[in-house]
Amino acid sequence: MSDLDERTVGDLRIRIDRTLCVGFGDCVTEAPEAFVLDDTGTAIFVNPDKVERERLLRACDVCPVDAITVWDGSGAQIIPPS
Secondary structure, eight states: OOSEEEEEETTEEEEEETTTOOOOOHHHHHOTTTEEEOTTSOEEESOGGGSOHHHHHHHHHTOTTOOEEEEOTTSOEEETTO
């Protein structure tokens, strides 16, 4: 698996940087439909398109090490705030 895992969900582009993820699991707690921790304790995508936008954004934003980055449809980075 690559160090970067990226998905497009609606108008959002979401990237998990697996080199930054330390497995706190806050994203999983907030949106277990979207994220799980793999056997190494690193976040991976499951079905992020099954989660309503605001909850998905909260799940991305709660990462304490900013391993999840989100860009909106215009290409502006919205998480973490730049």
